[in-house]
Amino acid sequence: MLDSKFIRDNIDLVKEKLSARGSDVDLAPFIAIDARRREVLQEIEALRAERNRASEEIAALKKERKEVDPARFKEMKEVSGKIKAIEEGLKEIEQETENFLLTIPNMPHESVPFGRSEEDNAEVRKWGEKPAFSFTPLEHFELGERLGILDFERAAKIAGARFSLYKGAGAQLERALINFMLDLHTREHNYTEVLPPFMVNRTTMTGTGQLPKFEEDLFKIDGADYFLIPTAEVPVTNIHQKEILNQEDLPIFYTAYTPCFRSEAGSYGKDTRGLIRQHQFNKVELVKFVEPEESYAELEGLLANAEEVLKRLGLHYRVVNLCTGDVSFAAAKTYDLEVWLPGPGVYREISSCSNYEDFQARRAGIRYRKKDAKKAAFVHTLNGSGLAVGRTLVAVLESYQQEDGSVVVPEALRPYMGGLEVIS
């Protein structure tokens, strides 16, 4: 959420920043209603002040056991009626401003390249090499089905399309990846592991920006106001919802493994086979709460933490700086990590690392108190996948496949696989 005062004072800048991301919001109605809001507020506050004064007067008279003129009561009853009437209008106006603000996306940071679509994203760097094969590499679902470690047909029978069933070494490999990632981030990168609820309420979904705009992408529990989380970012960022943290508590780093649930209506027809696009997938998430001055340095750190997973697994990847037209609703800046998939021969997003600045903090009410500042300030929140587990498994299968269809287990994972070296 943007600061309404900031919008008021910087209309042209806000307009420019939003149009850079392809959002041509008309700010004029907001400016008008915001002005009206303050006008009504002043009116109502003056009346309330009058009521408070009268109240004190009456209290003083009663204390001295003096008579109160009945006309006074009548007069104040009218004032109260007026207040109530204006209050209703004010509530509507406030609701309207709130609704507007909640649907305005974040402004991209100055280091975000201008662009219209993902075509315009800027490659930052590449790491490693595309693995060379003396044969035509297979896609992961072929490998997985042949090895008997992935079973999409039965997954469809149990649940439907876009669900997966891992078996044997496949299930074990998924679990190994989760543990490997969590251990790396907790032991070497200073994150605190958390295991949050996989369902959250509406307020929490609004805090990180999934609601009110993207309800159709979420799975909602029927008969209760719970949603399945689309990412651990949601419950974990909201850990400190409506809190004022101490400066010395920052920065706070959390990592969490959770399954993620995404409805993503409209995605049908894309990536229909395999693990790439699922209604349920596993992810290890990294979340940071930091002071504003530190947030861009912390974004680089977060990105490096996610990259480290790929490096240790020996998977070739590239880092992409998303352009203004491709950064998501709540983010000010996003780096995507794209892993190389030898099967289809493409780079595939495997992590998305973003700085939200104070956009989520303002929505969720996450503040901190600076040592000698009188006012509490909003923290900056960041998060990134560290990594999407299913897609990592895809990359491992495809990158480490051998001509006979077996798959070599990357060394970093062997301790988590009971020493297993090859899946065959």
Added chain:
RNA sequence: GGAGAGAUGGCCGAGUCGGCUGAAGGCGCUCGCCUGCUAAGCGAGUGUACACUCAAAAGUGUACCGAGGGUUCGAAUCCCUCUCUCUCCGCCA
């Protein structure tokens, strides 16, 4: 699922028959004084948001005692609804 109790400031805790209660008292914390050091003691301060005045510093007003609504000239205090916490019973991995 059933029965009961409760929700007040960073924490503990008081709020009488509704009336200067943003909220007593204590603890904690900050600054100052005092003091070989520490402790004790003394003094002052110590929530958030919004609006207005304003260059700023600051000041003024309004709101907030779990959330929302109602009664009333006036609600932390009375009434209703909801949420959460605790205790007991039932069920249960």
